[in-house]
Amino acid sequence: MFAKWGSLAYRRRWVVLIATVVLAVAGGVWGLGVFDKLSQGGYDAPDSESARANKVAEQAFGRTGGDVVVVYDTVDPAQLRKIDAQLSGLPSDAVLTVQDPYPSPEAGKSLVAITLRGSDSNTHVKQYEQIKDQLHVDGISEVVGGFIPTQKAINDMSSSDLATAEAVSLPIVLLLLIVIFGGLVAASLPVLVGGLAIMGSLGVLHAISLGAEVNSFAVNVASLLGLGMAIDYGLFIVGRFREEMAAGRTPEQAVKRTVMSAGRTVVFSATLLVIALSGLLLFPHGFLKSLSYGGMSAVAIAMVVSLTLLPALLGVLGHRVDKLAMPWRKKGEPSERGWRKLAGVVMKRPVLFALPIIAVLVALGAPFLGVKFGQVTEKVLPEGNAVRVAAESINNDFPGLASGSIKIVITGDPAPADVQAFAARVGAVPGVGEAVLAAEPKNGVWLVNAGLDVDQLSDEAKQAMKDVRALDGPGDEVLVGGNTAVVSDSLDAVRAELPWMVLMLVGATFLLMFLAFGSILLPIKAVVVSALSLSATFGVLVLVFQEGYGADLLGVTPGPLESGIVVLMAAMVFGLSTDYEVFLMSRMVEARGRGASTEEAVATGLAKTGRVITAAALLLIVVTGAFAFSQIAMMRFVGVGMILALALDATVVRMILVPAVLKLLGNAAWWAPGPLKRIQERMAIHEEAPPVEDERVPARV
Structure with missing residues (x-):
């Protein structure tokens, strides 16, 4: 099979070469659309108890909590009224609710939580972009945090880091390849394959995003592995071709033998790596599935380009693959x-x-x-990042809000007395503070919040959450959620x-x-x-x-x-x-x-x-x-x-x-x-x- 492909790639080298370049470039241009479809979520286990608790609560009470949290440096009543007046003018098509300012007299700061109207993280990011310039109030300093600003900051920085990493690494890689191969022409081939592999993988990710969630980090993984593996595969194939040419073979014989040996090894190696990355699809998390999409597409495209573009291009170049050789190359192959x-x-x-x-x-x-x-x-x-500063301010200046809580959803329209008795038992669990009714029941669904006396991601908090789940509750079903439960359920799904x-x-x-x-x-x-x-x-x-x-x-x-x-x-x-x-x-x-x-x-x-x-x-x-x-x-x-x-x-x-x-x-x-x-x-x-x-x-x- 590989021998036949090697011969075909040589005989139809111009067709293979042009077709590969056109398809990769076209895929890359179309693939730029993936950046508008990238998700910021997918870190949770979607079928877990905490996820079901959040879904039932949202269906009954609507979305609650703050997607965007603003900490203003004031507790002055007049200034708080000014803040309230400005935030009440936020566009209703983007904002669902704005909570009243919550002051912390000891810290001299006030907190406002804003819930966005959208139903997914992509929409939330766009809505946050729409309102972020309206959060500043003249004469009052503020810091903006919360889940959506945090995810946007991470996405923006990762995109910037990706561009910087590629701009820095590509010239260094080219210089190293010149040293390794001893010639500019041979050295440029793996870099060319890497660029086309990245473009092709963007096209694949865009296609996947049309039917599945793709986290923004998938692009980073695709770029990292697409460039890295394409250079690796290009190094092996070009090196083997030059070895065959040095043995005195014709370009056709060299291409055929290269594909039969190094080409076959590249296919086998890429298959193993794709299988390794496909293991991420076993996990329910959208984040891990996205990383799998990015990695598998990049490695597969790098393999395909290496087995199409490179044999065809090597067939076109022949002995000219050693053109623009460095002085040390003229002394022959390294010992x-x-x-x-x-x-x-x-x-x-x-x-x-x-x-x-x-x-x-x-x-x-x-x-x-x-x-x-x-x-x-x-x-x-x-x-020092503004979003991180906002989170630190919330943790330090509003400990009652930052300590986290266990959110308990009770279905089946239980008796109020039974709910109160259950809340008392929850509050008696070690590590749990007071458990109170968070909202008036709707459609037979009750919502209870139980504060934590310990850090929400500590082992003590996770044990407290498990102890609450072990309690016999009223109604048809008791679902325990909250941030501690989300993290714990996610780790359980991974295990x-x-x-x-x-x-x-x-x-x-x-x-x-x-x-x-x-x-x-x-x-x-x-x-x-x-x-x-x-x-x-x-x-x-x-x-x-x-x-x-x-x-x-x-x-x-x-x-x-x-x-x-x-x-x-x-x-x-x-x-x-x-x-x-x-x-x-x-x-x-x-x-x-x-x-x-x-x-x-x-x-x-x-x-x-x-x-x-x-x-x-x-x-x-x-x-x-x-x-x-x-x-x-x-x-x-x-x-x-x-x-x-x-x-x-x-x-x-x-x-x-x-x-x-x-x-x-x-x-x-x-x-x-x-x-x-x-x-x-x-x-x-x-x-x-x-x-x-x-x-x-x-x-x-």
């Missing part, structure tokens, strides 16, 4: 001697290398056992689906690697080694972002980790770990298939891919590491995590630990039971390139 020597040193004393590395990885991963999960709050914004995601990742990795390599132990080794690398990365991230070691250097506020971002990182890091494993093992298995011993196969695989894998990791570190300087703590978490994971995995793990483990396994590394081996031979997803001697290699002129 593989150093990588062979490294493999030899490691395999002479495999235990001496393997045991300390495994011990260090386990030690680095230990802090992850104490991980704590939270939600996206204003703390992801930088200190419930996480084992299935892990099972899917492990199962898919094992099956595909077995079909590709025909071994039982190689897939097991790949999963175990990737798990060690992943746990070490998360252990360090817990130390920094949760425990605060080095947090000041990164400018982040330590706190619980956002569960959705952790799950995304797990999928990406595991997928990229197996990605490099595939590139490394494919050349080892190729050498083994030609009769090489285990030691020779390992040395050959490392010599052929060591430089390329470390170069690919370096380039991806530049692309993803640019997010380490993001203003948003979540994206900084992703950037730092990717730097750690890639640096660790592409060097210590793949270049030292894997050769050591393969040496210890010996010939057993390539073994599979006879029946499974026969199944693999019938279903194998690989195809061998024709032996060198089967092709007539013309003299190069």
Whole structure:
């Protein structure tokens, strides 16, 4: 299949080239419309008890609470009347309710909560844009916060950070590619693929947004992975093509053999990464599904462009791929001697290398056992940001409002006395303050608010919420909601689906690697080694972002980790770990298939891919590491995590630990039971390139 495609891509190179560019650019132009459809929500579990409580309460009482919260620096009655008069003129098509100013005499400030009329976060953001300039009252200073301004600030900053990251990383990537390839023409090809991959993924996201919620962070993920993986795939394909050309083959032969080898490996690698990212679809959260859409579309488009544009363009360029070469390139291909020597040193004393590395990885991963999960709050914004300042003012100056509450919805038209008795029992729960009726009952539905005496996201608050749910209540049904319940339910939903995601990742990795390599132990080794690398990365991230070691250097506020971002990182890091494993093992298995011993196969695989894998990791570190300087703590978490994971995995793990483990396994590394081996031979997803001697290699002129 790959041989046929390689030949077709060469013969129809101009058609393939023009069609790929036109489709990608057209998709990108149309995809710009996705920015008007991006959601700011999706962090909650939609079928949870807290979500049902909110839905029932909203149907009975309408939307309550403040989407926008304004803190004015005054408690003067005359000025409060002035504020009230101005806010009463807010447009009714955008604003549902405006609560009377709530003063805090001790702080000298007053708070106003505004509920917007729309039914979704997109509409709320547009309505907030409509009224935000009317919130200022002459002669009175104010800060604006609340859920909608917070989400808008996060979205605006993430969009700005994305543009900055791409503007900074692309020139650096191009310079590194020039150093790696030794020529401007060859270096520009992976960058071209990356740009088209991003454009194509925007088109896919726009199409998805027409029928599903797409969170704004999906664009960040698509840009990060689209550019990063396209450069990785381009590096492997262009490198293999130049290797074939250096062997004296014609451009047609080189394109065909490149697609058969590197092209097949790219497809296999991209498939594993797409499967890893598809695991996010198992979770009910719209946020995680959105990240999955962005990641899968970017990786798939990067793969398609790499297998269409690159073979066609390489066929057009031929020997001219080495045009505009740098002085060091004219001295010939870099020597593989150093990588062979490294493999030899490691395999002479495999235990001496393997045991300390495994011990260090386990030690680095230990802090992850104490991980704590939270939600996206204003703390992801930088200190001094106006929205964060507003939230801090609410927490400090209006503690009665900021401490959070448990919202209890009771259906079935219970007797008032029963509701009062139940509220008394709720108020007696440890950690819960007074429970009071929040509104007059409507349509048989009662609403009770119970204040919390502890921080709303603390373990004590979560336990108090669970104790309230355990109480026998009046009426037909008692639903417990509120912010504490929303966060707790969201984490429970993640925990419930996480084992299935892990099972899917492990199962898919094992099956595909077995079909590709025909071994039982190689897939097991790949999963175990990737798990060690992943746990070490998360252990360090817990130390920094949760425990605060080095947090000041990164400018982040330590706190619980956002569960959705952790799950995304797990999928990406595991997928990229197996990605490099595939590139490394494919050349080892190729050498083994030609009769090489285990030691020779390992040395050959490392010599052929060591430089390329470390170069690919370096380039991806530049692309993803640019997010380490993001203003948003979540994206900084992703950037730092990717730097750690890639640096660790592409060097210590793949270049030292894997050769050591393969040496210890010996010939057993390539073994599979006879029946499974026969199944693999019938279903194998690989195809061998024709032996060198089967092709007539013309003299190069």
